[in-house]
Amino acid sequence: MSLRSPLGKVLGVGSAKSGVQHWWVQRLTAVALVPLSVWFVVSLLSLPSFDHATVVAWMSGSWTALLLILLVLTCAWHSQLGVRVVVEDYVHGAAARTVTLVSVLFVHTLIAAAGVFAVLKVAFGAAP
Amino acid sequence: MAEFRLPANSRIMKGVTHAAPPGTRAVRTVRIYRFNPDSGANPRLDTFELDARSCGPMVLDTLILIKANVDSSLTFRRSCREGICGSCAMNINGVNRLACTTATRDLAPEIRIYPLPALPVVKDLVPDLSNFYAQYASVKPWLQTRTPVPADRERLQSKEEQERIDRPAACILCACCSTACPSYWWNSERFLGPAALLAAYRWIIDSRDEAGGERLDELEDPFRLYRCHTIGNCTDVCPKDLNPARAIAEIKKMLLERHS
Structure with a gap:
């Protein structure tokens, strides 16, 4: 039970003076994902076949590799921003929320790094 | 974590039914959320069967009728009865609206009335704002x-x-x-x-x-x-x-x- 006034609770520790950046970058990455996703799907579907050699040859192209890296990074970034909002919405309690948010950030960073590494490895012709 | 299920003491139980007065030809059924903090009991959903001809045009008229003639313990806020004070906001047939500007004839044959969602309930249809x-x-x-x-x-x-x-x-x-x-x-x-x-x-x-x-x-x-x-x-x-x-x-x- 708390005898704190309702206004005291609402004012709390004040405004964070942030949130614009998160909101704006989420929209920017969403816009960037439209052409990247369309290119990815169209480009994959126009491959003559999906066997290993064809796909590796496709990924070794400079433009393909470049756009794939952008796609992986933008996807991971956008997803991290979105999942962060979901966690803030539904996970209550400062400790649980902080731990979840940090894990979300780490997992997304790992996925992004792994994706970029994979594209580079194929693009620069290392034996699979 | 988020709670997707109501706590045990907030679950709504079956309530009492107040049958329509004898000789009623057109029955209007109104189900209303009831909660009394003093009783220690769970909230319940009471059923009021009314003579449709005795009900006024708006949902608020029906609530006032119930309070006057059927169950005087029914608790709700109301004041201006013309949509300017905002007192009688409640959840009527699943939508938050003012009881005084909601016509009963626009609602399905059965009317279900709950307090505004997700607020602590003081009593019946009165939430803590x-x-x-x-x-x-x-x-x-x-x-x-x-x-x-x-x-x-x-x-x-x-x-x-x-x-x-x-x-x-x-x-x-x-x-x-x-x-x-x-x-x-x-x-x-x-x-x-x-x-x-x-x-x-x-x-x-x-x-x-x-x-x-x-x-x-x-x-x-x-x-x-x-x-x-x-x-x-x-x-x-x-x-x-x-x-x-x-x-x-x-x-x-x-x-x-x-x-x-």
Whole structure:
């Protein structure tokens, strides 16, 4: 039970003076994902076949590799921003929320790094 | 974690049925959420069968009829009975609205009435609005200026400047919008909700107000403002046909412009 006034609770520790950046970058990455996703799907579907050699040859192209890296990074970034909002919405309690948010950030960073590494490895012709 | 199931003492039980008076030809069934904090019992859903011909046109008329003739312990807020005080906001057939401006003939044959969602219930249809009012107070809903008042007149506005705030200023603080917002359900202690944000917007765009920057500073927060995910229930349910969703979007735009 708390005898704190309702206004005291609402004012709390004040405004964070942030949130614009998160909101704006989420929209920017969403816009960037439209052409990247369309290119990815169209480009994959126009491959003559999906066997290993064809796909590796496709990924070794400079433009393909470049756009794939952008796609992986933008996807991971956008997803991290979105999942962060979901966690803030539904996970209550400062400790649980902080731990979840940090894990979300780490997992997304790992996925992004792994994706970029994979594209580079194929693009620069290392034996699979 | 989020709670998706009501706590055990909030689950609604079967209530009592008050049968229609003998000789009733057209029966109107009204089911009403009842909760009495003194009894220690769970909330229940009571059924009132009424003579449709004795009911007035609005849902509020029906509630007053029940209180006068069937069960005087039925508790609800009402005052102006013409949609301007905002007291009788409640959840009627699944939608937050004012009982006094909702015609019974527009509703399905059976009427179900609950208090506004996701607020602590004081008794029956009376929710605790302390947090809601504190959120309204927190946006400082009054004129703030540095320029002294002109000695010979009021602070003037052009006609266009008045028209900009005309609609947002028509909010009656009934709380239909905020309590219809899922984001508000999950985070009402930190998200200000559509009603308070509409009030903040009304003062930010007021041509006479000189504290717009400070007002935006106070709103620039991942929870206070950015919990709004443009769901739009607020605008859907507003009994005064206002547009809190658009007001919130405009606030977000102003914040962005300030940064770029």
